[in-house]
Amino acid sequence: AKADGRGTYRFFETGMDARAQARRLLEMDMRAALQRDEFQPYYQPIRDVASDRVVAFEALLRWNHPQRGLISPLNFIPLAEETGLIIQLGELVLQSACADAATWPDDIGVAVNLSPVQFKNPNLIASVTEALEKSGLAARRLELEITESVLLQNSEATLTTLHDLRAMGVRISLDDFGTGYSSLSYLRSFPFDKIKIDRSFVSELATREDSVAIIRAVTGLGRSLGIVTTAEGVENDAQLELLRREGCTQAQGYLFSMPRPASDVALMLERPRLR
Numbered sequence: 408a409k410a411d412g413r414g415t416y417r418f419f420e421t422g423m424d425a426r427a428q429a430r431r432l433l434e435m436d437m438r439a440a441l442q443r444d445e446f447q448p449y450y451q452p453i454r455d456v457a458s459d460r461v462v463a464f465e466a467l468l469r470w471n472h473p474q475r476g477l478i479s480p481l482n483f484i485p486l487a488e489e490t491g492l493i494i495q496l497g498e499l500v501l502q503s504a505c506a507d508a509a510t511w512p513d514d515i516g517v518a519v520n521l522s523p524v525q526f527k528n529p530n531l532i533a534s535v536t537e538a539l540e541k542s543g544l545a546a547r548r549l550e551l552e553i554t555e556s557v558l559l560q561n562s563e564a565t566l567t568t569l570h571d572l573r574a575m576g577v578r579i580s581l582d583d584f585g586t587g588y589s590s591l592s593y594l595r596s597f598p599f600d601k602i603k604i605d606r607s608f609v610s611e612l613a614t615r616e617d618s619v620a621i622i623r624a625v626t627g628l629g630r631s632l633g634i635v636t637t638a639e640g641v642e643n644d645a646q647l648e649l650l651r652r653e654g655c656t657q658a659q660g661y662l663f664s665m666p667r668p669a670s671d672v673a674l675m676l677e678r679p680r681l682r
């Protein structure tokens with residue numbers, strides 16, 4: 408039994424080594440990729456439900472790897488956050504997104520995701536200011552998306568930063584709404600401009616009646632608080648119809664378009680549906 412135990416332990420340890428090794432390789436690969444300019448934001452349109460017009464694009468980071476192809480942020484953002492590389496990546500997305508958006512019609516906004524780690528960086532305000540000044544993009548056209556995990560950490564300093572950003576004219580959205588522990592209390596801690604209803608509620612609309620009730624409650628909440636509501640992950644007309652009926656302000660999802668490179672923005676503005 409003792410030998411078994413040791414064998415198991417040794418196996419476990421080897422497994423850990425392999426994982427640590429894979430992470431070290433990924434980290435080295437990411438650093439080289441930053442040098443080689445392999446990261447770029449893709450853009451997904453956000454449509455106003457009532458008028459059916461595109462009002463903004465969300466910037467979604469992609470790693471265009473020479474061997475592995477297009478890599479989703481879900482596969483590298485967690486490690487980028489652990490190693491601090493997210494600061495450089497976040498900077499890259501912010502600067503590129505503002506520069507790209509400055510070339511779009513001036514009623515079209517751009518939404519950028521911010522990692523909680525970026526809020527620990529004292530340069531955040533300076534880098535947002537720089538992105539706006541360098542690009543000439545009006546602050547009101549920039550939306551910053553944060554999740555409630557941002558508010559969990561060091562909330563006083565974070566709230567000050569959020570208020571400063573908002574004082575500059577930048578809009579602040581609460582992303583992945585409904586997936587955390589105490590979403591409602593966060594709505595009282597900061598005057599968000601927008602609530603993004605998590606994709607999980609939209610995807611279950613057809614199969615779960617409680618999802619309809621949740622969408623109804625959140626859109627109603629948005630209306631009474633004067634906050635825009637955006638539904639993510641809209642994939643079919645039935646979902647869009649229901650969102651329209653419930654008075655959800657904006658919709659985003661594969662029904663309209665997958666995230667695409669900046670060079671496809673004109674096409675996405677032209678065509679309501681592009682798949």
Ligand code: C2E
Nearest residue numbers: 467468479480481500520521522640641642660661662666
């Ligand atoms: P998120 O901010 O919740 O972004 C929405 C995700 O849903 C995106 O995945 C998008 O491609 C995907 N999506 C959009 N429409 C649909 C749909 O109709 N159906 C389905 N199934 N999915 C849809 P993506 O691009 O893989 O990004 C995943 C997450 O990675 C994002 O979730 C965000 O948390 C993070 N992320 C992406 N770009 C950045 C970035 O520049 N900075 C930071 N800090 N995080 C980022």
Ligand code: CA
Nearest residue numbers: 465520552582
């Ligand atoms: Ca987002």
Ligand code: CA
Nearest residue numbers: 582583603639
């Ligand atoms: Ca989201």
Ligand code: CA
Nearest residue numbers: 582583605606
């Ligand atoms: Ca999400």
